[in-house]
Amino acid sequence: MTLEISACQYFPWIIEEARVAIEREELMPGRVIRVRKMKEQEKDNDLVAFAAAMQITGSSYVETLDTKGTAPGPDGMPVNVHLGGPDTITGYFGGVGQPNDFALKWADEYLYYYTKYGVKQVLHINPGTVLIGSMMHKLGIDMEFTISVFMGNDNPYACLWTLMTAKLFSRPDGTSPLIGFNLSNSVNNETIEMAAYIRKQFGFEDVVRIEHHITETYKHIVRQPYDRLDELLEIADHVKNVSAKHEGAVPEIDAKREHPSDILEYFMSKEDIMTQGLMPKMTLNYLDKHDALNRTARELTKRGLTFMAAPLLHK
Structure with a gap:
């Protein structure tokens, strides 16, 4: 069991978290997801600072590349025509998207951050880039990736084809670039157990981590209250290599906040956050x-x- 947190957008947050953990004698996460714009964090050196922090804690971390359907097109609107707010609400059923040549542009972007900054683990939101990433790994690029909750893998059959593809493109030593498989928030324990069974049959029990949200941001992704801790405890003693992801507060806490957690803020620029005075609230x-x-x-x-927190901080 890995203790995972998402999303740690800014380097100062991990510093503040460390202060709190030291003061209260608490644990730091063993795995961290990031969704901040890559070019923005490259510009203010947050990318390098965060990588250094993860080397100190020993935690694995995942970056989210900019090449996706939310990227602005020539008209300033998202390049994915389905993304237009409430007016195109049913268009969102198709996902964030990486339309047309964006899948190949994603590969170029990955290679840029891989060769310049050593970024190894990234988030996938589209089947096309899952395939491309698998091919890149097969060709010898030591990339690793996590399949996002946004891909909507919510039944055993979706898990089967995903893991089957991973097996198809695995290397002779049995390794796969798929090291994190975040199932949909709608899955139940039976689906998690069946996914684990399929994973074991392909020899991936120690390779592919099944990731599942225990908490979610309070606004704009799931109906609240969303708290899966009790269900996690039911399977924790027999489903191996699971990552317990914490993307929001315990719902009772978030509900009382003046500013509850909101997944839409992941897509805001730092400039807008600072202008609106949101940084202290988002830090909380x-x-x-x-x-x-x-x-x-x-x-x-x-x-x-047992579980894994930051391995170089906790024994």
């Missing part, structure tokens, strides 16, 4: 996720179950 939202993560750790400990 992130620390709420830290609290949710440590709640999970306590409940696992009560049951004698």
Whole structure:
């Protein structure tokens, strides 16, 4: 079991989290997801600073590349024509998207950050880039990726084709670039168990981590209250290599916040966040996720179950 947090958008957040963890004698996450714009964090050196922080903690981390359907087109609107706010709400059913040549542009962007900054793990939101990433790994590029919750893998059959593709493009030593498989928030424990069964048959039990949200941002992604801790505790003693992802506060906490966590803020520029005075509020939202993560750790400990926090900080 890995203790995971998402999304740590800004380097100062991990510093503040460390201060809190030291003061309270709590745990730091063993895995961190980031969704901040790559060019923006490259410009203010956040990309390098965060990578250094992860080397200190020993935690794995995942970046989200800019080449996706939310990128602005020539008219300033998202390049994916389905993304237009409430007026195109049913268009969102098709996902964020990486239309036309964006899949190949995604590969170019990956190679840029891989060769210049050593970014290795990235997030996938589209089947096309999953295939391209698998081919790149087969050709010898040591990339790793996580399939996002936004891909909507919500049944065992979706898990089967995904893991089957990973097996098809695995190397002779059994390794696969697919090291994180974030299932849909709508899956139940039976689907997780069946996904784990399929994973084992392909020899990926120690290779592919099944990721599942225990908490989610309070606004704009799931109906609240969303809290899957009890279900996690039911499978934690027999489903191996699971990552417990904390993307929001415990719902009862978020509901009382003046500014609850909001996934739409992942797509805001830092300039807009600072202009609107949101940074302190978003920092508090992130620390709420830290609290949710440590709640999970306590409940696992009560049951004698093991987990991985930041491996170079905790033994």
